[in-house]
Amino acid sequence: MRDHFPKLLCILLLVAAVACNTATNKQSATKTDTLHTAGDTTIDLDDVLENQVLTWEQQQALTPEQVIDLLKEGNEDFVNDRLTVRNYTKRVRQAANGQYPKAVILSCLDSRVPVEDVFHRGIGDIFVGRVAGNIVNEDMLGSMEFGCKASGAKLILVLGHEHCGAIKSAIDEVKLGNITALLEKIRPAVKTVQFDGERSTKNKDFVHAVCEQNVKLTIDKIRKNSPILADMEKNKEIMIVGAMYDMSSGMVTFLK
Template sequence: MCESHEHLGRKLSRRGVLSGVGALVAAGIVGFPRALAEQPISDTPAPNAIKPEAALQRLMDGNARYAANTPREKDYSAGRAARVSAQYPIAAVLGCSDSRVAPELAFDQGPGDMFVVRIAGNFVDDDGLASLEYAVKFLGVPLIMVLGHQNCGAVDTAVKVVTARAELPGHLPDLIKAIEPAVIAAHAHHPSDLVAASIEENVRLNVKRLKADEPIVSEAMAAGKINVVGGIYDLASGKVALL
């Protein structure tokens, strides 16, 4: 009887393992390490193998077109099949979740051109950092931009928390806590517009954190493969000003 139960246990255990593996495969988790190297290998430089300054120029030229309301015509179906197997973004953008700020539109770029990470307040958290590291390590982006914007609600709320001791429900305190250092740093300079100053300081602090990221971002910067810059998007004009 014990032997029979032992045999049944092994059978069920094996079935459970196979079932579990099947679920992981379906979720794309088991194949993830292999997926990291799925960009086609070729002696030809990748389309995004450009200098950081060239990538930045492309973004700023695109922003000038967007602000002037003269964007390039785009065929969104063109290249769709080619992008199934690979992507070659020219920049990674850490932007705010604000519905009024769409990086691909603001820089007049098409599908596959930008790797965008968005969170209210455009700050670096662990998950966002890992996403940006992925873009640097496995997609070869030559540029990271931290993109803040005028009248940021998340920063404005952080200012109210710091200056007026406002209390927030749910998980909002965790979000605001990440922005508070920028408000405190800006407040020390006694600016006439604390929200605007905090928005800029928030971008600067997160650019600094990304540059210090070890080993992926800092090593790529030391090798001259990427640069990290900051910018502020003006809601009214559509223009991005570099910091």
């Protein structure tokens, strides 16, 4: 028995080594199937959205109506907390040499309206212009013309939101530095909105009505002051639409 003990010990050590190696391989395989993030959070690679950035051919094949549907679907994902982790590093590399976004979205400056997240979009998907009160000026019009005429976007969306500070300031006739000139561009919405009731910032319904009216007037200004975009819409190359973002639910409602 003693003579066989060294051989038995070698066999046991060999079996232990194989078992250890197998466990290590399994652990490595598990690691390759998992994307580790900060802290203790781990994300399965199966949950990472691997869609590619849009190509020129794919962009050209889209209709404005299809883009609206895609934005509505993305917003539904956002509202229902179905956001997917995107392969950002890969998309950065893919988009480095060109971009073919679906839409131009004019949003308020408000930090509570994360436009890409609201529509479940990623790098290379949409152009986003932001300014307090989602107003339009010469610079914004030029940016929209670049996005649609030069870069092929199919939709212009003016996105207003509830409880807008710029709208409230315009209603209260705030005057402060360059903010004064900005608010003057919103004042027409305050003056022209049809509303029965108290016309002050104390009335949430009035504030909401002015927010919607401001979106509509911004759309009118886009059509009036940009013949390029007006012609594109007339020729059904693009659509120019408005929507409101609900702060409480995250839902976007498209205006008729």
